[in-house]
Amino acid sequence: MSTAAAARITGLETYDVRFPTSRELDGSDAMNPDPDYSAAYLVLRTDAGDGLEGHGFTFTIGRGNDVQVAAIEALRPYVLGRPVAELCADPASLSRALVGDSQLRWLGPEKGVMHMAVGAVLNAVWDLAAKRAGLPLWRLLAQAEPEWLVSQVDFRYLSDALTPERALELLRKGRPGARERTAELLRTGYPAYTTSPGWLGYDDAKLTRLAQQAVADGFTQIKLKVGADLADDVRRLRTARAAVGPGVRIAIDANQRWDVAQAVEWTNALAEFDPYWIEEPTSPDDVLGHAAVRRAVAPVRVATGEHVHNRIVFKQLLQAGAIDVLQLDAARVGGVNENLAILLLAAEFGVPVCPHAGGVGLCELVQHLSMFDYVALSGTVEDRTIEYVDHLHQHFTDPVVIADGHYTAPTSPGFSATVHRTSIDTYRYPHGTYWAEELNT
Amino acid sequence: MSTAAAARITGLETYDVRFPTSRELDGSDAMNPDPDYSAAYLVLRTDAGDGLEGHGFTFTIGRGNDVQVAAIEALRPYVLGRPVAELCADPASLSRALVGDSQLRWLGPEKGVMHMAVGAVLNAVWDLAAKRAGLPLWRLLAQAEPEWLVSQVDFRYLSDALTPERALELLRKGRPGARERTAELLRTGYPAYTTSPGWLGYDDAKLTRLAQQAVADGFTQIKLKVGADLADDVRRLRTARAAVGPGVRIAIDANQRWDVAQAVEWTNALAEFDPYWIEEPTSPDDVLGHAAVRRAVAPVRVATGEHVHNRIVFKQLLQAGAIDVLQLDAARVGGVNENLAILLLAAEFGVPVCPHAGGVGLCELVQHLSMFDYVALSGTVEDRTIEYVDHLHQHFTDPVVIADGHYTAPTSPGFSATVHRTSIDTYRYPHGTYWAEELNT
Numbered sequence: 001m002s003t004a005a006a007a008r009i010t011g012l013e014t015y016d017v018r019f020p021t022s023r024e025l026d027g028s029d030a031m032n033p034d035p036d037y038s039a040a041y042l043v044l045r046t047d048a049g050d051g052l053e054g055h056g057f058t059f060t061i062g063r064g065n066d067v068q069v070a071a072i073e074a075l076r077p078y079v080l081g082r083p084v085a086e087l088c089a090d091p092a093s094l095s096r097a098l099v100g101d102s103q104l105r106w107l108g109p110e111k112g113v114m115h116m117a118v119g120a121v122l123n124a125v126w127d128l129a130a131k132r133a134g135l136p137l138w139r140l141l142a143q144a145e146p147e148w149l150v151s152q153v154d155f156r157y158l159s160d161a162l163t164p165e166r167a168l169e170l171l172r173k174g175r176p177g178a179r180e181r182t183a184e185l186l187r188t189g190y191p192a193y194t195t196s197p198g199w200l201g202y203d204d205a206k207l208t209r210l211a212q213q214a215v216a217d218g219f220t221q222i223k224l225k226v227g228a229d230l231a232d233d234v235r236r237l238r239t240a241r242a243a244v245g246p247g248v249r250i251a252i253d254a255n256q257r258w259d260v261a262q263a264v265e266w267t268n269a270l271a272e273f274d275p276y277w278i279e280e281p282t283s284p285d286d287v288l289g290h291a292a293v294r295r296a297v298a299p300v301r302v303a304t305g306e307h308v309h310n311r312i313v314f315k316q317l318l319q320a321g322a323i324d325v326l327q328l329d330a331a332r333v334g335g336v337n338e339n340l341a342i343l344l345l346a347a348e349f350g351v352p353v354c355p356h357a358g359g360v361g362l363c364e365l366v367q368h369l370s371m372f373d374y375v376a377l378s379g380t381v382e383d384r385t386i387e388y389v390d391h392l393h394q395h396f397t398d399p400v401v402i403a404d405g406h407y408t409a410p411t412s413p414g415f416s417a418t419v420h421r422t423s424i425d426t427y428r429y430p431h432g433t434y435w436a437e438e439l440n441t
Numbered sequence: 442m443s444t445a446a447a448a449r450i451t452g453l454e455t456y457d458v459r460f461p462t463s464r465e466l467d468g469s470d471a472m473n474p475d476p477d478y479s480a481a482y483l484v485l486r487t488d489a490g491d492g493l494e495g496h497g498f499t500f501t502i503g504r505g506n507d508v509q510v511a512a513i514e515a516l517r518p519y520v521l522g523r524p525v526a527e528l529c530a531d532p533a534s535l536s537r538a539l540v541g542d543s544q545l546r547w548l549g550p551e552k553g554v555m556h557m558a559v560g561a562v563l564n565a566v567w568d569l570a571a572k573r574a575g576l577p578l579w580r581l582l583a584q585a586e587p588e589w590l591v592s593q594v595d596f597r598y599l600s601d602a603l604t605p606e607r608a609l610e611l612l613r614k615g616r617p618g619a620r621e622r623t624a625e626l627l628r629t630g631y632p633a634y635t636t637s638p639g640w641l642g643y644d645d646a647k648l649t650r651l652a653q654q655a656v657a658d659g660f661t662q663i664k665l666k667v668g669a670d671l672a673d674d675v676r677r678l679r680t681a682r683a684a685v686g687p688g689v690r691i692a693i694d695a696n697q698r699w700d701v702a703q704a705v706e707w708t709n710a711l712a713e714f715d716p717y718w719i720e721e722p723t724s725p726d727d728v729l730g731h732a733a734v735r736r737a738v739a740p741v742r743v744a745t746g747e748h749v750h751n752r753i754v755f756k757q758l759l760q761a762g763a764i765d766v767l768q769l770d771a772a773r774v775g776g777v778n779e780n781l782a783i784l785l786l787a788a789e790f791g792v793p794v795c796p797h798a799g800g801v802g803l804c805e806l807v808q809h810l811s812m813f814d815y816v817a818l819s820g821t822v823e824d825r826t827i828e829y830v831d832h833l834h835q836h837f838t839d840p841v842v843i844a845d846g847h848y849t850a851p852t853s854p855g856f857s858a859t860v861h862r863t864s865i866d867t868y869r870y871p872h873g874t875y876w877a878e879e880l881n882t
Contacts, residue, residue, distance in 0.1 A: 067548065074507065157724040157726075256550070259599070316730075
């Protein structure tokens with residue numbers, strides 16, 4: 001143990017954790033028929049003697065989780081030995097070291113496995129920073145000085161859309177009323193919508209039952225997966241609309257299933273059921289394709305983002321007028337630092353952020369980003385809502401709490417990223433107790 | 442050993458091979474000051490009893506090569522046991538299995554570490570297919586039926602720019618005269634340009650000497666790295682222009698160093714030296730940024746592609762009028778299959794392809810793609826040239842041969858991807874003989 005001021009990062013442990021969700025068809029959609037929701041999980045340890053750890057992870061859907069773990073392992077030398085106080089006071093210093101490493105950069109740049117590994121490590125640092133500050137991450141961010149927040153953002157490749165000066169202006173403008181919004185947030189929470197009724201693997205009776213349950217639970221928006229079969233989608237959307245009535249928003253999600261023309265045709269064929277947005281109509285890389293779809297399906301909104309790999313693609317989606325709804329993901333990009341850039345871009349272009357969640361722990365993470373955005377940047381929850389899926393929360397020590405269709409604001413220190421030790425021991429692949437038994441039979 | 446018809450893929454071996462190029466400042470540029478050129482290398486074995494193997498690799502610049510190897514390892518179950526004859530007759534079947542795997546897809550989709558691993562495995566299959574056919578890959582492709590070539594392309598997300606029908610048309614149009622062009626190619630080779638004089642780490646005397654040598658060696662285009670310091674670039678470009686005279690093209694390459702405005706300003710500041718193209722002026726993800734740069738720096742051409750991660754981004758670069766020169770890379774995207782798509786897109790938009798090469802083995806691979814394009818698709822070498830860097834060719838069993846500024850057409854069967862066994866044994870990291878000694882001292 002060292003004195004607190006001299007404490008350093010002394011350990012980075014990784015775990016390949018896989019939950020056997022494919023057994024239940026939870027999470028099935030047009031592109032992902034049998035996901036095993038998984039986390040390439042890491043724990044940062046220090047010698048501060050305060051017992052605090054930083055937890056972070058990349059979400060995957062099964063195979064390849066080991067590759068993601070290998071990528072996180074590759075970052076160990078960049079993290080071990082760093083002074084904890086300095087690191088937590090300036091996570092951007094590590095962000096620069098990881099994103100800017102010339103050799104690792106070749107493996108992206110800033111995309112895919114390596115970039116998600118960078119994001120997992122940075123998110124673990126933010127978790128540790130918030131725990132050390134004794135604050136939930138959203139409050140740490142909301143209370144931070146605008147100048148410091150700007151210092152945490154990498155503006156490279158953004159300056160044609162957003163400069164540090166303009167970002168500072170946005171953050172300063174977002175400040176008045178923060179105290180009142182914090183109180184409001186603690187009172188009523190942040191609006192959520194639910195995808196639980198809408199997986200492709202569910203039959204119509206289950207869809208109806210879950211959709212009605214969602215409304216009864218206070219949700220004002222649900223989401224249905226579409227894109228496998230048009231006749232099925234027409235029937236399912238009719239069923240859902242009948243179940244929830246005209247006043248509840250129904251978003252639809254194609255999970256990248258279509259080319260541009262097919263996206264337009266299919267979405268318009270479902271328009272009579274008044275879908276609120278069409279999500280991931282085509283490749284997440286296709287900025288121009290999304291713009292073309294958006295022009296052709298209005299007034300149905302276009303939403304995307306869960307697979308958008310960095311701030312540069314988000315910048316272009318906004319510049320091209322390609323999206324009505326920006327769906328950031330907490331674990332796809334370069335951690336909180338890059339998500340600050342993305343929130344600032346959305347604010348600059350006046351596009352609402354409705355984060356992607358579900359999977360393993362994405363709800364837990366992303367609520368902090370939206371709550372910061374509400375309190376200290378956009379200042380509104382209008383047309384903003386966080387995805388909610390009722391999966392796997394029991395494995396987290398500080399799980400999300402949904403009340404009356406809202407995320408309850410977390411109050412425990414940290415980024416809500418910590419998984420129970422028993423869950424790790426059970427679901428580590430392939431030697432955890434669950435998998436050892438499953439793979440033996 | 443099995444009968445030839447029943448032969449299967451029986452092994453996939455991987456090697457982490459790293460060459461200590463940073464010792465020499467070869468390969469230094471504004472983003473990559475100290476690369477150790479590396480290959481995540483693989484060998485496919487069969488039980489056909491003919492001694493033929495498929496070799497493939499991802500090129501990296503050092504750290505992270507182990508992550509790339511892990512990604513290739515993750516693909517082993519998709520490859521082992523496949524019937525060799527079927528696989529080589531239809532590499533697209535494996536491409537679909539790898540690119541379309543729903544769980545692996547989450548790690549991209551179609552980008553970064555996982556996608557490059559897919560590309561390495563597919564390229565190894567193409568190497569094996571060409572060896573079994575007794576043809577260099579360029580001839581296998583150039584002799585193939587247009588219908589079959591179209592069957593090897595994944596048109597998903599391309600149909601707003603290129604359909605299978607249109608691709609077939611382009612290939613049929615490319616056919617007449619193929620015999621004459623093959624003869625011409627075997628006689629004179631394919632035009633090359635050289636980057637060897639232009640690395641940032643070289644002083645002016647070395648730059649002058651190498652630039653003059655390049656002209657003496659028959660090259661009509663050289664390339665200089667720029668983007669670290671404008672005053673230096675002005676001096677280096679003046680030096681290079683003085684060395685080669687007005688008749689030799691000088692391309693400049695910023696390796697993604699700039700934001701949009703800076704790219705415009707810097708390029709225009711170098712315009713007096715008549716640069717032929719500006720390469721990678723900004724992020725490879727920034728389609729709209731490249732388009733903005735192109736509009737502002739004409740008549741200097743804009744070139745990019747070595748870090749463009751898939752056909753969907755190339756499609757948009759072409760749709761947006763963002764590039765004058767398309768620089769495909771043989772080992773960044775999903776193998777020969779995806780590069781066929783990219784060549785077809787370039788042909789459809791009438792944009793010349795000047796592939797990225799250098800590194801480890803990229804020259805060896807990419808010559809086959811350009812030669813196929815010349816013989817059977819674009820039908821021309823006008824404004825087309827393949828990058829050449831005089832690095833590490835001695836490690837290949839069938840190295841490129843440059844004569845009078847041209848790539849000599851390869852005649853050995855395969856994709857020219859095979860590295861000498863002794864080179865692997867020497868440069869395997871960290872236990873090869875070179876590294877074992879280096880890391881001990």
